Each structure stands twice: as C-alpha cells, then as structure tokens.
Amino acid sequence: MPPVAKHFKTSSERTGKEYREVHEWLDNDPEKKAERHDLTKIYEYGKMIEEKYGEEARNEYIRHLHDDVKTKFEHLQHDLEKTIADTLAYFGVK
C-alpha cells in the first residue's frame, strides 16, 4: 500500500484537496486498518464518509482502496516474475 502521504498527493492532483481526514482515517490506526480497507464495507463506509465530508471525499475513499489494491497486485506480480525467473535459472533454463 502506498504510504498515507502518497494518498494526499494523489487526491490533491485529482481534486485540488488532500482529503487528509479520509486517508488518515483509513491508514493511521493499525488496529482498524484492515477493517477500514475491507471492500465488503465500501457502501457502509462510503455513505458514512459522504455524510461527514461530502461526495468528493467519498470518491477519494473509494479511489484510495483502488490504489492500495492496485499497488498490492503490482508487488505480487513483481514477486511472481522474480520467483519464476529464479526457478528457471535454478533448473538451468535460459
């Protein structure tokens, strides 16, 4: 997952606002972080954030989840490519 400051920057570039409250709420409490990133709660939390901070904040909450998942997949793909390359090299495949 990108660090929280990266999310401020991405929101700022997208909307002109950092939406720190939203990104800090998602990332800064280690005990609640997993629950707050749970995609099955996206409607419940999306509504809550919209009521508190407005529609654009809700959209940035949804995009934060998207950016985290995308980053996670990029890491996985990188690890996969490395594992496959290492294994082929181990077996002498060129």
Ligand SMILES: [Zn+2]
């Ligand atoms: Zn996050």
